[in-house]
Each structure stands twice: as structure tokens, then as C-alpha cells.
Amino acid sequence: MKTTHPFQTDKWLAPHLVVSASSMYRSFKDETTLFLEEVTPFLQEIRALFPTLKREPTVRVCHIRWNTGMFYGAWNPPVLMIDARLKLAEAIETLIHEYVHAEQWDRGDIVFHGGEIHWKQSIMIQDAVAHARSEDAYKALPWEQEAYERAAMLYHKH
Numbered sequence: 188m189k190t191t192h193p194f195q196t197d198k199w200l201a202p203h204l205v206v207s208a209s210s211m212y213r214s215f216k217d218e219t220t221l222f223l224e225e226v227t228p229f230l231q232e233i234r235a236l237f238p239t240l241k242r243e244p245t246v247r248v249c250h251i252r253w254n255t256g257m258f259y260g261a262w263n264p265p266v267l268m269i270d271a272r273l274k275l276a277e278a279i280e281t282l283i284h285e286y287v288h289a290e291q292w293d294r295g296d297i298v299f300h301g302g303e304i305h306w307k308q309s310i311m312i313q314d315a316v317a318h319a320r321s322e323d324a325y326k327a328l329p330w331e332q333e334a335y336e337r338a339a340m341l342y343h344k345h
Contacts, residue, residue, distance in 0.1 A: 197247065204230065207249035210271050215250060219271040224249060226269075226278050231287070233279065236341050237286050241293045246282070256281040260292030261299065284338035288330065297330050306330055 196208035204227070210219040230246065244258070244267040251257065251270040255277065259266045267285040269278060291297045298305040305311065306329050325331060 201227075201244050203245050205245060205247050206271075207247060207336045210249050215271065222271040222273070225275045226282070229279055230282075231284060233282050236283065237290055239293070240286070240290055242289070244286070244289050256285045258288035258292070260289065260297075264288055264343065265292065279339055280342045283341050284334045285286060287334040287337045291330055291333070 197205040198208065199205050200223070206219060206223065208217065226248075230290075234243075242263075242265055244265040247266050247268045248271050249268055250272065251268060253286065255270050255273055257268045259268070267289060269281055269285070273281060277343070288297070296307050303310055311328065326335070
């Protein structure tokens with residue numbers, strides 16, 4: 188299977204670690220550099236929490252306006268995005284949360300078909316974009332509940 192990366196201007200820092208070009212512009216460069224210095228040493232430990240993960244996600248450090256992290260499993264390799272403005276503790280917990288989503292994707296528990304989201308072979312949401320606009324509805328989703336619970340548990344063990 189061919190490896191692709193949807194953001195051609197990203198800078199590869201290590202295998203499975205990229206930084207977005209926009210995060211290295213003058214206005215973001217200092218905070219992005221600090222983030223990378225603080226968080227990068229923990230990436231191996233975080234990855235080790237998920238020994239059954241089949242596909243290694245690429246961690247993309249960028250600036251996200253509407254969220255702290257996101258996971259895109261349909262890309263090859265999958266991409267886990269994290270906001271470079273997060274403090275160390277929140278960044279680690281967010282990375283663990285997104286790795287839980289990578290594991291859910293690997294197991295086939297969560298599948299996207301067009302605008303539909305299937306959870307454990309049941310259609311949960313037919314209009315995912317509209318549903319994501321409500322934070323309460325988002326946090327009530329079964330895959331998010333699992334990710335928040337497991338991330339908190341793994342973070343406190345870590």
C-alpha cells in the first residue's frame with residue numbers, strides 16, 4: 188500500500204512526526220518549537236501504551252482553531268493532529284486520546300462512510316458535521332466516551 192501524506196508542505200522531523208508549514212511561520216515558530224521540545228520525548232512512551240496498533244499514525248503538529256486534536260484514519264498512514272499551543276500535560280492527554288481513536292479505527296469499531304459514522308457496525312450518525320457542532324452531543328458519542336475514559340486512565344498511569 189502506498190504511503191501518502193495530504194500536506195505536502197509539512198516538514199518531516201522524524202519518522203511519523205511532521206510539523207505544518209504554517210506552524211513554523213514567525214508568529215507561531217517559538218511556541219511550536221517549545222511544544223516540540225517538550226512533547227517529542229514522550230512520543231515513544233505514548234506509542235508504547237498501544238502495543239496492538241497495526242498502523243502507526245503520523246503525528247502532525249499544527250495550529251487547530253476549533254479543537255485540541257483530531258484523528259484521520261482513512262489516510263495512509265493515518266494522521267493524528269495536535270495543536271502546538273497546548274501545555275505539556277494537556278498535549279500528552281490529547282495525544283493518548285487520539286491514539287485511542289487510532290486503536291478504535293484499527294479494530295474496525297469506528298468506520299466512516301461518506302457523511303455517516305458507524306460504531307461497532309451500527310450507524311450512529313448520518314450527518315457527522317452537523318452533529319459535531321454541539322459539544323455535549325460530541326462528548327456523548329460512544330467512541331468519544333471510550334477515548335476520554337481510556338486517555339484519563341492511561342494518562343494517570345503514565
